[in-house]
Amino acid sequence: MKPALTPLEDWTRRKLGLAAGQPVTRAELSQWWLMRLRQTLAWAREHSPFYRWRLRGLPDIPLNTPEDLARLPFTTAEDLRREHRGMLCTSQGEVARIVTLRSSGTTAEPKRLYFSQEDLELTLDFFHHGMSTxxxxxxxxxxxxxxxxxxxxxxxxxxxxxxxxxxxxxxxxxxxxxxxxxxxxxxxxxxxxxxxxxxxxxxxxxxxxxxxxxxxxxxxxxxxxxxxxxxxxxxxxxxxxxxxxxxxxELGLGGAVECAAQDGCHLRAADLYCEVVDPRDGRPLPPGQLGELVFSTLTRRAMPLIRYRSGDLGRLREEVCACGSWLPRLDDLRGRVAGLAVLAPGLSLSLAELDEVVFATAGVLDFRARLTRRGGAWSLGLCLRATAETGPEVASAVRAALERKPVIQRARQQGVLVLEPVGLGGADWFSDLGAKRAIVVQRS
Ligand SMILES: [Zn+2]
Missing domain, CATH: 3.40.50.980 (Rossmann fold)
Structure with missing residues (x-):
């Protein structure tokens, strides 16, 4: 007996206008992406001054495969701060919701995103089917x-x-x-x-x-x-x-969600096209490699995004999942590109790696991490919040677990990293280093 289609697979199949019964194939997905990317480009060029200017000089329909999209320029968070009005493709009257996103601890202009009623309906529909798992x-x-x-x-x-x-x-x-x-x-x-x-x-x-x-x-x-x-x-x-x-x-809130196999998050592939690029130079990476996730919206009306650099690290897996679905999976999601602290050439530390060590320790609720440059080395400080029942020994347990982490061992052997004693409580850490979880890097 063939496995039943997962709710997300079934929903995607219906959105692509395909008959029920079989999983969506790679060829069907590619065909859908190509058609919707062409439509999105045409819509954006026709209705948005920003995209008309950004895509000027490029041939009218440059896409023969979805991968050809890599020839087009990126859209960035900076564009959402400075150019959001020019990115709007509808009249203000059609905008049902404007979301303003401020970065904590900065005076930078907020990012702004516009959604029409149809755009919000797409999110509702994804939540409805995504949650049925x-x-x-x-x-x-x-x-x-x-x-x-x-x-x-x-x-x-x-x-x-x-x-x-x-x-x-x-x-x-x-x-x-x-x-x-x-x-x-x-x-x-x-x-x-x-x-x-x-x-x-x-x-x-x-x-x-x-x-x-x-x-x-x-x-x-x-x-x-x-x-x-x-x-x-x-x-x-x-x-x-x-x-x-x-x-x-930016993705209309929902992007990808796990199936019962719990081996990566299936992309909302009817509404989003995803690429993975080298965060250093924006070069497309082959499937399966870790890099920065770049998204293009396929169905958004008010403010479509074309090749939006998410700033998030992850991997795109295209092989079939244990659930029977070919919908691509986002995996190895490691948080922000900016959250990667380079200790020495070829040796970097991410908040995601610290998370695995620190949260595995019983009693820990949260932590803040700070890297300070002292002389020729980095000094790593950590402060924990733990449950009221947890004693001070949690700090030494975390410290011992950090010492066993291979990247930390290598960095200490090379003399580029010093581990400070792990702190506990430290309300000042949690207020000073902000609400957003990140490794705070101080160069003084
Ligand atoms: Zn699956």
Whole structure:
């Protein structure tokens, strides 16, 4: 017996206008991408002064295969800061939502994104079908994401769950884990959607283990890089399946989500085309190599993005998944390109690598990392936040785990890295180094 199509596969197949029954083939995907990329280019050139200028001098239809897109220039975060008005392809009257994204701790102009009602509907539709892997009719899903304004991520997700026959309760970010756990018990929540460190705070809270066994069946971690160590910790406490989702506002919030095989996130391939490029020079990389993810939207009306450099590191896998789907998978998602600290030529340290070490240590809830240049070497400082029940020995446990990490061993042997004692508590670290998780690099 052939495996049934996954919900995402089935949805993609219908969006591509293909008959039900068989998984979408590579050839069908390529054909769809080519057609939609051509349409998107034509739409953007006709309606956006920015793209008309950016794509000037290029032949009218330069695409013979989707890969030919690599001949076109990139769109960048800087463009979203400076040129957003010129990128708009519809009248202001057709804009249903404007999202303003400020980078914490900078005075840079915010990025702005415009969405039409049709664009928001695409997101709702993706959430509806993407979530059907995790939950179903009659279930209650607690949404630990902002949702108080109409068409915000939490609001869209709650509405999408309604279409699925599930009940989406918008809770917002976790501020007091004990209270959130009370809500989970009272509302008989069987599925959570939230940011990795916030869900970890619930799982590692003493009340987290007091929920009835089997109540929490699935968890979707999103918004930030998803460390494997957090997935394991959350899954171990509740005995649930932990899935990850990759997305950003620029992609219409949703980008890629795991199937039951949990071996990479399947791309929302009817709406997005993804390339992987060398973050240093923008050169396209062959399939399977780690690089910067670059996205083009295929169905967005108000503000299409053409070759948008996401600033995120990952790998694109194109071989068939254990679930039977050919939808490409994003894998090895390692967070921001900018989060990669180069210690010496050929030797770099990422926040994602530190995450795996630090979150694997029992009792840790969050941490901040700082690299300071002193003389000819880097000095790595770490400060932890841990549960109230955790003693000071957690700091030495993390330090010992860091010492065993091969990249850190190599850097110390080469004399380019010094490990500072690991701190605990340090409220100043958490306020000074900002809310955004990153390795903060100080050159003084
Ligand atoms: Zn799969």
């Amino acid at each position: 995790l939950t179903g009719p009659g279930k209650t899903v607690l949404i630990l994401l902002p949702g108080s304004t109409p068409d915000s991520v939490g609001d869209l997700l709650a509405r999408a769950l309604g279409r699925l026959g599930a009940r989406g309760v918008v809770h917002g970010p976790v501020k007091d884990p004990a209270r959130t756990l009370e809500v989970m018990a009272r509302e008989e929540v069987s599925c959570l959607v939230g940011v990795p460190t916030q869900v970890l705070a619930l799982a590692r809270h003493p009340k987290g283990a007091e929920l009835p066994p089997g109540q929490v069946q699935s968890v979707l971690l999103t918004t930030d890089h998803v460390p494997r160590a957090i997935r394991r910790a959350v899954g171990a406490v509740w005995g649930c399946r932990v899935y990850s989702h990759y997305g950003m506002t």
